[in-house]
Each structure stands twice: as structure tokens, then as C-alpha cells.
Amino acid sequence: MGRLFAGGQWGRELPRPQLTVALLWIMGVGLWLVSIADIVATLIFYVTGQPSAMPPVSWWSNLCVKLVTQFLLGSLAIGLAVVVKYAFSQAVSAKLMERALRDSIQKAEVAQPVSTIGGASHEEVVSLLSEIMENTLLDDTAKAAKMESARKQRQQALRREIEALIKAAKFRDAHDRLEEFRLRYADRAPQVQEMEGQLSEALRQHEHAEISRVNEQIQRYIGLGLWERAMEIARALAEQFPENPEAARLPETVRREQATNKRQEQQRLYREIEHLVARKHWRQAMRTAETLIQNHPDSPEANRLREQMDELKRNAAIAERKEWETRIADHIQTGRHREAYDLAIELMQKYPDSPQAEEIRKRLDQLKARAGVTD
Numbered sequence: 001m002g003r004l005f006a007g008g009q010w011g012r013e014l015p016r017p018q019l020t021v022a023l024l025w026i027m028g029v030g031l032w033l034v035s036i037a038d039i040v041a042t043l044i045f046y047v048t049g050q051p052s053a054m055p056p057v058s059w060w061s062n063l064c065v066k067l068v069t070q071f072l073l074g075s076l077a078i079g080l081a082v083v084v085k086y087a088f089s090q091a092v093s094a095k096l097m098e099r100a101l102r103d104s105i106q107k108a109e110v111a112q113p114v115s116t117i118g119g120a121s122h123e124e125v126v127s128l129l130s131e132i133m134e135n136t137l138l139d140d141t142a143k144a145a146k147m148e149s150a151r152k153q154r155q156q157a158l159r160r161e162i163e164a165l166i167k168a169a170k171f172r173d174a175h176d177r178l179e180e181f182r183l184r185y186a187d188r189a190p191q192v193q194e195m196e197g198q199l200s201e202a203l204r205q206h207e208h209a210e211i212s213r214v215n216e217q218i219q220r221y222i223g224l225g226l227w228e229r230a231m232e233i234a235r236a237l238a239e240q241f242p243e244n245p246e247a248a249r250l251p252e253t254v255r256r257e258q259a260t261n262k263r264q265e266q267q268r269l270y271r272e273i274e275h276l277v278a279r280k281h282w283r284q285a286m287r288t289a290e291t292l293i294q295n296h297p298d299s300p301e302a303n304r305l306r307e308q309m310d311e312l313k314r315n316a317a318i319a320e321r322k323e324w325e326t327r328i329a330d331h332i333q334t335g336r337h338r339e340a341y342d343l344a345i346e347l348m349q350k351y352p353d354s355p356q357a358e359e360i361r362k363r364l365d366q367l368k369a370r371a372g373v374t375d
Contacts, residue, residue: 020086024078025081118191159181159191162195166195211247270292322347328347341368
């Protein structure tokens with residue numbers, strides 16, 4: 001078509017085919033006129049000629065073939081002229097559209113360097129228009145070859161996208177794009193199987209790495225005593241990988257370790273209480289016993305301690321009163337009579353029936369005088 005249009009480069013200035021169209025029209029019309037002239041001459045000769053001078057049958061056959069050939073060639077020339085003119089008009093329309101959009105985009109780029117047409121750049125729009133124009137001028141074979149080439153390019157681009165998604169661990173997106181590839185390119189089953197294998201292997205490796213990572217995180221939470229958080233992420237992992245036995249066992253593992261830790265804590269507290277009682281640290285023993293009963297009310301140790309709490313409280317109270325008695329005596333010996341008087345009043349109010357309270361009542365007037373307290 002470039003030669004038919006007398007040369008030129010598409011995408012720049014379009015060559016004008018007026019001369020070519022005119023020659024084709026002249027050729028076609030000329031052939032038709034020659035055919036008509038032959039027909040007219042033959043009819044005149046047939047009408048005015050002598051029967052003895054009539055040519056043989058073969059001459060008539062050759063004349064018919066000649067006339068038909070001339071008529072067909074003339075029709076072909078005129079038809080080709082019409083095709084050339086139509087193709088030129090289509091090319092001109094595409095070129096004008098390209099120029100109009102190019103001018104509007106260049107004006108818009110003064111304030112906005114990127115085209116607003118679908119977010120495409122100026123170069124992308126111009127390239128697309130040039131491609132449309134070129135496709136208009138291609139014949140069927142060239143169009144088929146170009147479409148096949150474009151199809152292969154799209155297929156390769158989609159495959160690269162799937163592989164990139166797999167590498168980025170975006171498995172759901174990779175799966176969706178792989179299904180799209182399967183539907184669009186049903187004749188590429190080996191490639192689909194290869195990408196499915198890549199996705200399955202990546203999923204397996206990701207699953208193993210994710211389970212190891214979450215398992216380490218669970219152990220850290222267990223070490224800190226954050227059992228609820230450990231159980232939460234263990235259940236989330238089991239839901240994420242329901243077919244993985246290791247992930248499915250994690251919640252039960254956390255429950256078992258929590259129960260073991262709880263039992264060990266109960267036993268440790270009970271041994272600590274026994275040690276404090278043996279050393280007659282009654283007040284500390286009572287506080288530890290209260291902690292065990294509060295935190296582990298259903299444990300065997302808590303049940304045993306409930307039977308011993310009255311004795312622990314009595315001994316703790318005795319120890320506290322003795323401690324106060326000693327402090328009061330120390331304050332008196334060091335001349336801090338007001339502090340001694342205040343502690344004595346506090347002891348009588350808290351333990352009014354104790355022997356220490358009875359002894360203080362006997363000496364209360366003396367303590368009050370030394371402390372300088374007047375009613």
C-alpha cells in the first residue's frame with residue numbers, strides 16, 4: 001500500500017493518492033470504452049457485411065473472451081480505485097484524530113503532565129492511535145499475525161504477573177490471576193500446570209515458615225504468661241491452615257501447657273506456704289494462702305488451705321500484736337512517747353480482746369501522761 005500511495009511514512013505526513021486513483025479510473029473507463037467500441041464495431045460489421053465474408057466461429061469465441069477480459073479488467077481497475085480512495089479517507093480520519101488528541105494533550109500537559117484519558121500518558125495515547133491507524137491499513141493476514149503476536153505478549157505479561165505475585169506471597173491474587181490465565185488460554189495447559197506447581201510449592205514453603213514463626217511467637221507469649229494472646233494466635237493459625245496437623249494441634253498444645261503451668265504454680269505456692277509456716281512467718285504465709293485460694297479456687301491445695309485458714313489467721317494476728325508490742329516498747333525506751341501512745345490506741349481498737357490490749361489498758365494513764373495527752 002505504501003508503493004500504491006507513492007511512498008511516504010505512516011505516522012508523519014500521509015501521501016496523497018489522487019494521481020493513482022485517477023490513473024486507475026482512466027484505465028478502467030478506457031477498458032470499458034474499448035469494449036463498447038469493439039461491440040459496436042462488431043454489430044455494424046455483422047449487420048452490413050456479406051454472409052460470405054463472415055469470420056469463422058473461433059474468431060467469435062476469441063472476440064467474446066477479449067470483450068469479457070477487457071470489461072473485467074476495467075471493473076477491477078475502477079474497484080481498486082474505490083478501495084484506494086476509501087483506505088486513504090480512513091487513514092486521514094485516524095491521522096486527524098491523532099493530531100487533535102495530541103494537540104489537546106500537549107495543551108493539558110502544561111498544567112498536568114499526565115493525560116486524564118484513563119490515566120494514560122501522552123506517549124501511550126499517541127502510540128495507541130498510531131497502532132489503530134496501522135491496523136486499519138493492514139490486510140487480513142497481517143492483522144491475524146499481529147493479533148497472534150499481541151496475544152502471545154499478553155500471555156507472557158500475565159504469566160510474569162502471576163510469578164511476581166507468587167514471589168511477593170500474594171497467593172490469593174496469584175490464584176485469581178492463574179484462573180484467569182486458565183480461562184483465557186485454554187490451549188496452554190502445560191504452562192498452567194507449571195504455574196500451579198509453583199504456587200503449590202510457594203504455599204507449602206509459606207505455610208511451613210508461617211507456622212514456625214507463629215509457634216515461636218506463642219512460646220514468647222507463654223513465657224510472659226500471656227495465655228489469652230497465645231491462644232488467640234494459635235486458633236487464628238489453625239483456621240488459616242485447617243489441613244495442617246501441626247497448626248491444628250497448636251490450640252490444644254497451648255491449653256495443655258497452660259494447665260501444666262497452672263498446676264505448677266499451685267504446687268509452688270503451696271510449698272512456699274509450708275516453708276513460711278515452718279519458719280513461723282505467719283503473716284506472709286497467710287497472704288500467700290489468700291493469693292492461692294483467690295487465683296486457684298478449685299485446686300486441691302486451695303481446698304486444704306481453707307481448712308487451715310483460721311489457724312493461720314490466729315497465728316498471723318498473734319505475730320502482728322507481738323510486733324506492735326515490741327514497737328511500742330522500743331518507742332518508750334527511745335523517748336518517743338507520743339508514737340508509743342498512738343500505736344497502743346490502734347492496737348486496742350483492732351484487737352480489743354487480746355492480752356496486749358488488756359495490758360495497755362492498765363498502763364494507759366501512764367502512757368497518756370508521758371505522751372502529754374489531755375482529755
